Amino acid sequence: MKSCDMGLDIWKPAKLAGVREVAMRHKLSVGDNGEIFMLARAEHAAVGFAIAITGLLSVARWAAEKLDAPELAVDLAAEVQPYIVARNPxxxxxxxxxxxxxxxxxxxxxxxxxxxxxxxxxxxxxxxxxxxxxxxxxxxxxxxxxxxxxxxxxxxxxxxxxxxxxxxxxxxxxxxxxxxxxxxxxx
The missing domain is CATH 3.40.1560 (type ii restriction endonuclease, domain 2)
Structure with missing residues (x-):
């Protein structure tokens, strides 16, 4: 996923720094072209997936706030689901x-x-x-x-x-x- 696909002008250093800060809180990295990624060993793929989903949702919320977009309804069960599965895939x-x-x-x-x-x-x-x-x-x-x-x-x-x-x-x-x-x- 690229940050610019969310409508953010990440080429401004302050915006890119903001995206990186939010992503880092969730063990995600942001590449030079705005791509958001995470590396995990195969045996930890389920946990890595859960963490990545949470991180991407956090970045999306941050971006929506910066773009003054209307607040979206949160599907709490959907946010929890990857962590449930990661307990025992x-x-x-x-x-x-x-x-x-x-x-x-x-x-x-x-x-x-x-x-x-x-x-x-x-x-x-x-x-x-x-x-x-x-x-x-x-x-x-x-x-x-x-x-x-x-x-x-x-x-x-x-x-x-x-x-x-x-x-x-x-x-x-x-x-x-x-x-x-x-x-x-x-x-």
Whole structure:
């Protein structure tokens, strides 16, 4: 991907320096012609891919801000997906799995990865509110099929304290973790 393909005039040193700064935060490099790239060993390809996607999205957000473009909606589950897969690239992966709860209510999770039924939420009381009922219904029903709920709470962008509060609440009924911990995969 080239930075100039986003509409940025990267030939101005300040703009190119800005792109490089954002890219470097995500272990990406920017070439002399504006190309953005990352090198990773074959055995770390899944992790490298996840990091590259996050980096490219960060550069795109930075570019949109510099171009005064309207803010785009964030698909949080799509941003988390490469990190989920990178945990174990060989594990069974399914988008939007349906699980019946004890009440026979059909619950949809964002992902099934191995035995984990995963939902991704923002760090807000509104997002957390419905999770305990959903998780309890699924965990107490006979239809979970060996799965175990895992809630990932977005703690990026200065939301760490909020995320910790929401994770503490969710921890009473299920497993929960901050997105930053998932992003901190080891090479």
């Amino acid at each position: 060989r594990a069974r992966f399914e988008l939007k799995p349906h699980v019946l709860g004890a009440s026979r209510t059909d619950h949809v999770f964002d992902f099934r990865h191995g035995d984990d039924l995963i939902d991704v939420i923002t760090a807000s009381p509104q997002a957390t509110g419905g999770v305990p009922r959903k998780v309890s219904d699924v965990q107490n029903g006979p239809f979970i099929g060996g799965g175990s709920p895992l809630i990932i709470v977005d703690d990026r962008l200065d939301k760490r304290a909020k995320a910790e509060n929401e994770i503490a609440i969710l921890g009473a009924v299920t497993r929960a973790m901050p997105f930053s911990v998932l992003m901190a995969v080891r090479h």
